[in-house]
Amino acid sequence: MNTNLNGRTAVITGGARGIGLAVARALASSGAKIALLDLLDTVADAADQVSTEFGVATLGQKLDVTDQDATEAAFAAIREHLGVPQVLLTAAGIEINGDSIDVTAADWRKVIDVNLTGTFFSVQSFGRGLLQAGLPGSAILVSSMSAEIVNVPQWAASYNSSKAAVAHLAKSLAVEWAAAGIRVNSIAPGYVLTDLTQQIIDREPALKDDWVARIPQGRMATPEDLAGLVGFLASDASDYLTGQQIVIDGGYTAI
Numbered sequence: 232m233n234t235n236l237n238g239r240t241a242v243i244t245g246g247a248r249g250i251g252l253a254v255a256r257a258l259a260s261s262g263a264k265i266a267l268l269d270l271l272d273t274v275a276d277a278a279d280q281v282s283t284e285f286g287v288a289t290l291g292q293k294l295d296v297t298d299q300d301a302t303e304a305a306f307a308a309i310r311e312h313l314g315v316p317q318v319l320l321t322a323a324g325i326e327i328n329g330d331s332i333d334v335t336a337a338d339w340r341k342v343i344d345v346n347l348t349g350t351f352f353s354v355q356s357f358g359r360g361l362l363q364a365g366l367p368g369s370a371i372l373v374s375s376m377s378a379e380i381v382n383v384p385q386w387a388a389s390y391n392s393s394k395a396a397v398a399h400l401a402k403s404l405a406v407e408w409a410a411a412g413i414r415v416n417s418i419a420p421g422y423v424l425t426d427l428t429q430q431i432i433d434r435e436p437a438l439k440d441d442w443v444a445r446i447p448q449g450r451m452a453t454p455e456d457l458a459g460l461v462g463f464l465a466s467d468a469s470d471y472l473t474g475q476q477i478v479i480d481g482g483y484t485a486i
């Protein structure tokens with residue numbers, strides 16, 4: 232099975248920390264050049280650390296993925312410095328919890344804007360680069376098990392809806408771009424211990440035990456738990472796999 236990514240360029244949005252950074256490190260260990268895009272100021276340092284640790288070329292750039300022009304410019308800079316990206320992981324995402332009856336227009340729009348529209352702008356720029364260069368590629372969109380089930384006891388209708396839309400975005404682009412050799416899949420993680428979930432747990436500590444009690448494997452995932460799946464989807468080992476959402480949740484949705 233060939234999971235080698237030697238010489239390929241991978242872009243990771245939301246790559247300054249959490250799932251994005253853990254997967255970026257794994258892709259670098261398979262030989263990929265790495266471009267990290269994130270709102271956080273720490274993104275350039277994170278890219279430098281990946282370069283030092285794995286000896287691959289990297290670039291770290293601040294970006295708000297909801298800005299279409301800025302996203303296109305970031306991909307142009309990556310093409311110039313690291314070559315045409317052939318792997319994309321869209322990990323930039325946010326969650327705002329609350330009873331649906333109280334959700335404001337601003338909060339609703341923010342979640343849809345980052346999680347769905349920002350994901351679209353990223354994969355659009357990625358696809359544009361590949362189509363112009365006539366190269367194949369693999370995009371992995373980060374959805375969530377929340378696309379397929381409703382998490383309890385906390386409510387997050389905007390988040391769940393945005394992730395369901397991301398799953399169908401992956402399917403839609405997979406079909407549209409299949410003839411060009413561009414594969415598009417989504418991954419649907421269960422509960423992963425990152426800053427995103429830690430902030431929710433900090434507000435309501437009892438939630439963690441509640442979540443873990445519902446997970447057959449008896450623990451939350453680490454960001455590193457997702458690396459093998461993403462490495463497989465990024466590589467030629469999954470050459471005939473496109474338009475699918477793959478759930479990785481320790482068995483949560485199997486019950």
Ligand SMILES: NC(=O)c1ccc[n+]([C@@H]2O[C@H](COP(=O)([O-])OP(=O)(O)OC[C@H]3O[C@@H](n4cnc5c(N)ncnc54)[C@H](O)[C@@H]3O)[C@@H](O)[C@H]2O)c1
Pocket residue numbers: 244245246247248249250251268269270271294295296297321322323324325345349373374375376419420421422423424425426427428
């Ligand atoms: N942690 C989980 O349990 C879990 C489960 C399923 C899916 N996910 C998804 O995985 C992805 C990564 O989440 P994480 O848990 O690593 O969270 P995280 O908060 O640690 O990482 C998300 C990153 O996205 C960046 N980001 C947010 N808005 C952005 C924007 N507009 N432009 C650019 N970057 C932006 C943040 O700065 C952050 O670095 C998200 O899409 C999340 O919805 C997480």
